[in-house]
Amino acid sequence: MAARTVKLAVIPGDGIGPEVVAEGLKVLETAIAPHDLAVETTEYELGAKLWHRTGETLPDSVEQELAGHDAVFLGAVGDPSVPSGVLERGLLLRLRFDFDHYVNLRPVRLYPGVESPLAGVTPEDIDMLVVREGTEGPYAGAGGVLRKGTPYEIATQDSVNTRFGVERVVRYAFAKAAERPRKKLTLVHKDNVLTYAGELWQRTVREVGAEYPQVAVDYCHVDAASMFFVNQPARFDVVVTDNLFGDIITDIGAAVTGGIGLAASGNINPDNTFPSMFEPVHGSAPDIAGQGKADPTATVLSAALMLDHLGVPEAARRIEAAVSADLKSRGHGVRSTSRIGDDLAARVAEQG
Amino acid sequence: MAARTVKLAVIPGDGIGPEVVAEGLKVLETAIAPHDLAVETTEYELGAKLWHRTGETLPDSVEQELAGHDAVFLGAVGDPSVPSGVLERGLLLRLRFDFDHYVNLRPVRLYPGVESPLAGVTPEDIDMLVVREGTEGPYAGAGGVLRKGTPYEIATQDSVNTRFGVERVVRYAFAKAAERPRKKLTLVHKDNVLTYAGELWQRTVREVGAEYPQVAVDYCHVDAASMFFVNQPARFDVVVTDNLFGDIITDIGAAVTGGIGLAASGNINPDNTFPSMFEPVHGSAPDIAGQGKADPTATVLSAALMLDHLGVPEAARRIEAAVSADLKSRGHGVRSTSRIGDDLAARVAEQG
Ligand SMILES: CC(C)[C@H](C(=O)O)[C@@H](O)C(=O)O
Ligand SMILES: CC(C)[C@H](C(=O)O)[C@@H](O)C(=O)O
Numbered sequence: 001m002a003a004r005t006v007k008l009a010v011i012p013g014d015g016i017g018p019e020v021v022a023e024g025l026k027v028l029e030t031a032i033a034p035h036d037l038a039v040e041t042t043e044y045e046l047g048a049k050l051w052h053r054t055g056e057t058l059p060d061s062v063e064q065e066l067a068g069h070d071a072v073f074l075g076a077v078g079d080p081s082v083p084s085g086v087l088e089r090g091l092l093l094r095l096r097f098d099f100d101h102y103v104n105l106r107p108v109r110l111y112p113g114v115e116s117p118l119a120g121v122t123p124e125d126i127d128m129l130v131v132r133e134g135t136e137g138p139y140a141g142a143g144g145v146l147r148k149g150t151p152y153e154i155a156t157q158d159s160v161n162t163r164f165g166v167e168r169v170v171r172y173a174f175a176k177a178a179e180r181p182r183k184k185l186t187l188v189h190k191d192n193v194l195t196y197a198g199e200l201w202q203r204t205v206r207e208v209g210a211e212y213p214q215v216a217v218d219y220c221h222v223d224a225a226s227m228f229f230v231n232q233p234a235r236f237d238v239v240v241t242d243n244l245f246g247d248i249i250t251d252i253g254a255a256v257t258g259g260i261g262l263a264a265s266g267n268i269n270p271d272n273t274f275p276s277m278f279e280p281v282h283g284s285a286p287d288i289a290g291q292g293k294a295d296p297t298a299t300v301l302s303a304a305l306m307l308d309h310l311g312v313p314e315a316a317r318r319i320e321a322a323v324s325a326d327l328k329s330r331g332h333g334v335r336s337t338s339r340i341g342d343d344l345a346a347r348v349a350e351q352g
Numbered sequence: 353m354a355a356r357t358v359k360l361a362v363i364p365g366d367g368i369g370p371e372v373v374a375e376g377l378k379v380l381e382t383a384i385a386p387h388d389l390a391v392e393t394t395e396y397e398l399g400a401k402l403w404h405r406t407g408e409t410l411p412d413s414v415e416q417e418l419a420g421h422d423a424v425f426l427g428a429v430g431d432p433s434v435p436s437g438v439l440e441r442g443l444l445l446r447l448r449f450d451f452d453h454y455v456n457l458r459p460v461r462l463y464p465g466v467e468s469p470l471a472g473v474t475p476e477d478i479d480m481l482v483v484r485e486g487t488e489g490p491y492a493g494a495g496g497v498l499r500k501g502t503p504y505e506i507a508t509q510d511s512v513n514t515r516f517g518v519e520r521v522v523r524y525a526f527a528k529a530a531e532r533p534r535k536k537l538t539l540v541h542k543d544n545v546l547t548y549a550g551e552l553w554q555r556t557v558r559e560v561g562a563e564y565p566q567v568a569v570d571y572c573h574v575d576a577a578s579m580f581f582v583n584q585p586a587r588f589d590v591v592v593t594d595n596l597f598g599d600i601i602t603d604i605g606a607a608v609t610g611g612i613g614l615a616a617s618g619n620i621n622p623d624n625t626f627p628s629m630f631e632p633v634h635g636s637a638p639d640i641a642g643q644g645k646a647d648p649t650a651t652v653l654s655a656a657l658m659l660d661h662l663g664v665p666e667a668a669r670r671i672e673a674a675v676s677a678d679l680k681s682r683g684h685g686v687r688s689t690s691r692i693g694d695d696l697a698a699r700v701a702e703q704g
Contacts, residue, residue: 194509
């Protein structure tokens, strides 16, 4: 029997979610095999089907069960049959907020062999870590509507930023930057327009930065950063930013590194007061669901982020090495979802 | 004497502003020569220098004078010696708001001969018109700070969206889409998270769209749109979006079409209750100011947008044709700012 058992809640979700999650778990199992560790999974059927059957997105009792796990592994939620936002807010964002996932960690790396839509860039040019705040900003849900349906209607949408919330994610970002060879941290915001929130972010970065003299600090407006992600990605090492700006720039990051099919993310509660949640950045892609066409790589890389969080970095590095080798040797041949998973698992095992 | 005289307020501004504005005016004069039209310019010294001397960004009396003109032509404002946001808000945004520039018009076109950072894209792939709302959203300046400097500090930043404000810009966008060959309008928002504002935008597009059955309507979340601007730009024809999303995606648009040096913009008051304002999207670039190194093309293209607005579309088309020819014939030789202006003016004159 393994010395340690990780209790993993699995939410396959909708569309391609179940397919990619199966491969993620397959590779995960192979990666931990050499370690004195077992993973015990419990599957939760949440997503469009549950919503259609019961009108619920996340029953309180299920959330409580999830909270008792060491981590959550999620495929994708969302279906055209469900109104936009219902599952996103009722399940994904609810878990991010209730489980206090204040770090939304999104590596942006161009793997060797992967074709970037950018001409002439090399893997050396794109290797960043975006630390997106996950529990406040415009995602807080604050706002309202007055005089709906009249010519005098007004809809507000409020971004909520607290020193507490900003400081903890900024601290996390500095710690990450200090660990990396370049030791550079860029704050992305829009402080020339969003003055209240921008000033708080700037001041917090300045103050926390005083404790990290070895980290070089830079600032970039979100519009300029969005441009630089395309034409000067090498500017960035670690990026820290708010919830909405992070949502946008990490999709640009995914685009320039070969697409959303490779982008991994971790919704992390660094204090471990609740389980962290790991998921590919892509959605449920209902158009290709059930056909074995989805690339499980983003999910597999999310499993690596999970292993880092669970304290098994050697296993995480083996997964990354396997992905790296697989991507480098990809031709134009088409492999099925499970075949890619098998190949990745085999490469992980080789390194075992 | 010309039958009609256009009174143009010119704000050269800071950094490279005066250099590029001079070339913009040079080309403008050449373009209107065949028409029964004269341009009478009045220069206003606003920007960093005035602020250092007087602490003012836009004296009320000057704003009143500006209001008496037919249009405003602006180079760039901003200098590292002035705190971030002071000139942007005190001058640029103040004019956009006070002069009710509710349409911020930003064409995103890849000109033949221009190298895009994207591999393999052609001018046919990127030809869109972004209609950015200019007078509300997160730019309204609403928000505040509580308990500043304490661990309990909270900063809010509110996006204000009105039916009045959204409807008028959506109407403008539909009218533009109906004029174009593809007749496609994409709303870019984030309605799965920013539910109050998003629903208002969606509903308004749906309702106004009923009057434009010939226009195909699409919707895209801002994160996905930011990705598609990079890897599927051909998806877009006319894009309508809020003030902040428009700020971000037009910089991505500038990046994929060869950089901010070519991106033009018009801050338009379609009702002509106040003068519209035309400016390049780029900033004051203090690092290269005064060296004759700046590319005036974005400013020249902004002059073309101004001529469209002033009802001289033939002159606008001649400028665009001149820019197109110039860009196509550019080698790696370096020309000065004024040389590019001379060359563009000569090309415009040839077509005269
Ligand atoms: C699905 C949506 C709510 C989500 C977000 O906006 O955070 C997604 O875009 C992401 O980036 O994980
Ligand atoms: C300078 C700044 C206030 C401005 C904006 O945010 O609108 C600029 O980025 C732009 O796009 O014109």
